[in-house]
Amino acid sequence: MTADDREPLVADHALEFPGGYTRSVGPVIGRFLTELRDGRLVGVRTASGGVLFPPAEYDPDGEAVTDEYVEVGPGGTVTSWSWVSRPRAVHPLDRPFAWALIRPDGAGTAILHALDVGVFEPGAEPPKALRTGMRVRPKWRAERTGSIKDIESFRPDITMITAPSRAEYRLNAGRALTRFLTGVSEGRFLGHRCDVCGKVYVPMRGLCPVDGVPTTEEVEVPDTGTVTTFAVNNIPDPRAPEVPFVSAYILLDGSDIALLALVAGVPADQVRMGMRVRAAWRPREEWGRTMENVKWFEPTGEPDVPFDSIKDYL
């Protein structure tokens, strides 16, 4: 035996009838294809009164059908489906799609066709909207020839629209917030103390929402505080360093109302109620009259504050 004998001897081979077979369709299938070319779906009445669709010369029980054709659809219901996440060369769509059995309204039986439920990446899982019972309609080709492919695919009925909405404004921060953000631009947190109840509000509002009186006594509080409560976010946000990130209510020392900020510098699953934190400021040269001067709050490493001392601020 020579080395060549041990190598597999393999050749490409194709089996094809060039141009395709010529096939007579007969009167029943011919009627269906002719109507299809005109953009109509027709079934045929069976001897027992049902509508066989797509039409055949005999119903599944072997009875010859009548010569009465019945327009069905175009709306129909999916009776079963399979999801092709990686289409093959012979498939009618080159992106993920479903095969479906579709029973048009007025028909007793279903047709197999491709169901285009939208644009998906190769390998996508079946979309949730794809369900048995889904309502669909044919998408007709503009140029029809009398072939089952005159229907490009079926498409779901419209059940939802996207409604863009946008309005533009120029917002003024107002007197109190302007004063607060001016403080932030200097690296300070400013608030007001209420003359009546004595509570300190950071940022200041210019009034005490408890007592309904104006406030004017300015108080500066430090940039350290305590996490009262927090949430772990898994949706990316341009302000957060990574996903998941933590947004927290932080009670600044000396303040009586918590403000909402990001917490970072600690894994999300290690953030705790009662954790002590300090503001992480951006470089001073980047400061402006904005809370963006503070990137987020980071743990100070001090012991946690007991729950009792924050329970009134939740």
Added chain:
Amino acid sequence: MTTDVAVVAFAQTKHTGEDAGLTEVELLAPVISEIKQTTGLNRFGFTCSGSLDYLAGAPFSFVSALDTVGAWPPISESHVEMDGAWALYEAWVRLQHGDVDTALVYGFGKSSQGSLREIMTLQLDPYYLAPLGPDQVSLAALQARAFLDAGHKEDDLRAVAARSRAAGRDNPYALDLPDPGDEGYEVAPLRPYDCAPITDGAAAVVLAAGDRARELCANPAWIRGIDHRIEAHSLGARDLSRSESAALAAEKAGARDVEVAELHAQFSHEELILRAAIGLPDDVPVNPSGGPLAANPVMATGLIRIGEAASWIHRGRARRTLGHASSGPCLQHNLVCVLEA
């Protein structure tokens, strides 16, 4: 009044999951030699084979296969472009004539040479189905969806695949496939392990009638009932969640009180649909060989089901068994064969 006919011998290749470099004829020849040796027969009253020319893309490939039998002087021979199980049915009918008392039946297929999923599209109706190019797995997945919608779970399918693959690893003739892993969908809701593997292989059976069967085999597996039924080709005209044709074939073949069943289920949900249609109780083992999910030499797979079912009786390990074969998309056509010691 029917003539008693028995399966007296069964042989199969050690099936491969890839092209072993053999032609269909080279694949088949050792199986024919083995079964001639087992029975001591060199000539048969009738010979019938099942194969599919489209697998190799060559017309009359079954004629070349006759070289393995030895057909000169001319023999009485026939062929079906179907699974070998239907060749067995034809041979059983031929033996009813009573003028011959032995028949050789074989099936073979190399599905590694082409794209089986697309080759099977060629069997579909050319007006409504074939132009769309729905492949075999896509259509099977439609049936799986209908089955799941009728109240079953994907985990039920996975359990069938896991049991079949484990059994296949214990069967020297089947492929050595791992337990189902964490695999994405092939065509949802089917995952790769829910689909029978591409397999090359061949199988042969010898049938004999009456006393001739008793001479040739210590424990002949008598065919007590055999029937096949077909339903509508249009998938949209059928209830895909069950198999009326399998139920009817089982009823006509007298499929009751069997101890073991071998089912031609090429997809995991098909086994569950067939089990219900045939009416097999939960305690009847199905596909202890691993079944088609562990080895699927197309055109021999159904014949192997009958051969495996007969082997239980040949070995004296069961008294009544069942072999099933299927053809067409989504279990369109079903054959049930009940065997008895």
